[in-house]
Amino acid sequence: MFVADDAMKDHAVDLCQRLIRINTVNPPGDELEVAELLAAELRDAGLEPVVLESAPGRGNVVARLKGNGTKRPLLLTAHLDVVEVDESQWRYPPFSGEIAEGCIWGRGAIDMKNMAAMSVALMCRLARDGVELERDLIFAGVADEEAGCEFGSMWLVDNHRELVDCEFALGEGGGFNIHLAGKEFFTVQVAEKGVCWVKAEVRGEPGHGSMPRSDSAVIKLSEAIARLGKQGLKAHPTEAMKDFVAGLASLQPAAIRPLLKQALNAKLGPSILKRLPNQSIARPLMAMLHNTASPTVVRAGSKTNVIPSVATVEIDGRMLPGQTQEQFLAELQAVMGDEVELTVMRSLPPVVTEPRESALMDAILGVMAEREPDAPVVPYLLPGFTDAKAFTKLGARWYGFAPVKMPKDIRFADLFHGHNERIPVDGLRWGTEILTQIVTRFAGVS
Numbered sequence: 050m051f052v053a054d055d056a057m058k059d060h061a062v063d064l065c066q067r068l069i070r071i072n073t074v075n076p077p078g079d080e081l082e083v084a085e086l087l088a089a090e091l092r093d094a095g096l097e098p099v100v101l102e103s104a105p106g107r108g109n110v111v112a113r114l115k116g117n118g119t120k121r122p123l124l125l126t127a128h129l130d131v132v133e134v135d136e137s138q139w140r141y142p143p144f145s146g147e148i149a150e151g152c153i154w155g156r157g158a159i160d161m162k163n164m165a166a167m168s169v170a171l172m173c174r175l176a177r178d179g180v181e182l183e184r185d186l187i188f189a190g191v192a193d194e195e196a197g198c199e200f201g202s203m204w205l206v207d208n209h210r211e212l213v214d215c216e217f218a219l220g221e222g223g224g225f226n227i228h229l230a231g232k233e234f235f236t237v238q239v240a241e242k243g244v245c246w247v248k249a250e251v252r253g254e255p256g257h258g259s260m261p262r263s264d265s266a267v268i269k270l271s272e273a274i275a276r277l278g279k280q281g282l283k284a285h286p287t288e289a290m291k292d293f294v295a296g297l298a299s300l301q302p303a304a305i306r307p308l309l310k311q312a313l314n315a316k317l318g319p320s321i322l323k324r325l326p327n328q329s330i331a332r333p334l335m336a337m338l339h340n341t342a343s344p345t346v347v348r349a350g351s352k353t354n355v356i357p358s359v360a361t362v363e364i365d366g367r368m369l370p371g372q373t374q375e376q377f378l379a380e381l382q383a384v385m386g387d388e389v390e391l392t393v394m395r396s397l398p399p400v401v402t403e404p405r406e407s408a409l410m411d412a413i414l415g416v417m418a419e420r421e422p423d424a425p426v427v428p429y430l431l432p433g434f435t436d437a438k439a440f441t442k443l444g445a446r447w448y449g450f451a452p453v454k455m456p457k458d459i460r461f462a463d464l465f466h467g468h469n470e471r472i473p474v475d476g477l478r479w480g481t482e483i484l485t486q487i488v489t490r491f492a493g494v495s
């Protein structure tokens with residue numbers, strides 16, 4: 050059996066540090082240097098990676114380790130861009146890749162230069178050792194996930210489909226542990242919400258600021274936004290959510306179990322979730338249960354003494370699997386009122402991995418049951434979106450499983466896009482072992 054040894058885990062740690070040191074905050078992204086660094090590593094191991102620029106500086110890297118062709122390819126994928134930082138809030142510089150307090154510090158440490166580092170360390174080692182696989186193993190390091198995937202996975206799928214065509218894909222969206230009431234669970238993403246970004250516009254009577262009017266565009270829009278904040282959109286329990294809650298409930302004390310199940314109740318759910326002991330779990334649970342709409346960019350007027358005739362708000366809408374754009378817009382309109390005119394700015398459908406059961410899921414569950422017998426793997430519905438949106442267009446079945454183990458006092462959800470993003474060195478080494486076991490069990494020659 051092929052296992053990750055110390056040399057391979059050292060390689061993953063070193064790569065993760067080096068990747069963090071290259072600033073790929075998006076915008077502008079500038080992922081080319083990271084793509085070239087990874088390509089050089091892969092080339093050293095005898096592979097033939099290609100670096101593709103979707104636009105100047107926007108680098109993507111793809112490499113393939115040939116299998117014996119018995120089965121169709123498995124894709125390992127990670128985005129190479131990261132979100133912005135507020136450096137003043139960090140204990141260690143965000144692009145240092147410094148090791149301190151047992152962790153590698155820096156933007157991208159868990160989202161998701163760790164996965165790029167683990168995947169490339171694994172590809173290199175399998176290539177060097179000449180390990181025979183039943184499937185081609187493809188690695189795609191992509192640009193632009195944090196700003197909507199246009200210059201990364203979407204571009205690759207539209208322009209270089211033959212490079213990334215695959216049957217299964219392992220990427221972002223799960224593989225981290227969560228703690229609830231003293232119990233530990235690992236997530237595997239099997240669904241993610243759709244996106245519906247909307248511009249809402251209200252018209253009203255203009256006038257002079259010295260004579261207020263209650264029917265002004267600004268007042269009407271404010272009232273519509275306030276209703277949205279108060280009421281939110283509807284709950285729609287999905288299969289993934291039910292199984293997620295059932296998984297969490299299975300290890301909870303008898304007194305808490307029924308409470309968790311009631312969280313799925315569309316009417317009672319919100320008030321129950323507010324009472325959960327761990328509120329960093331309650332917010333994602335709320336998002337997993339409801340269509341959501343967050344007002345973000347508000348615009349109206351340009352002069353203090355002029356009542357403007359138009360006011361607009363951009364809304365970040367997310368719809369659950371099973372929901373259509375039309376249903377989502379109808380819900381939003383009902384809450385905001387008839388005077389608000391909604392225009393869709395961007396829309397991406399929800400993703401569901403169907404059927405959920407597969408040899409890859411079996412490998413994930415099998416390896417995790419052996420390695421972490423006390424921490425069950427629960428299916429996860431991601432409230433955000435990932436490169437799954439693009440790669441599933443190829444017909445690939447996506448599992449969000451970028452394995453990382455956090456200690457009890459560091460929550461994945463707090464670090465994700467948060468200050469002081471870091472990954473425990475041990476958690477990265479553990480992840481490298483787990484990824485290696487899953488990939489070789491699934492794609493190796495038995």
Ligand SMILES: [Zn+2]
Nearest residue numbers: 128160161221
């Ligand atoms: Zn990410």
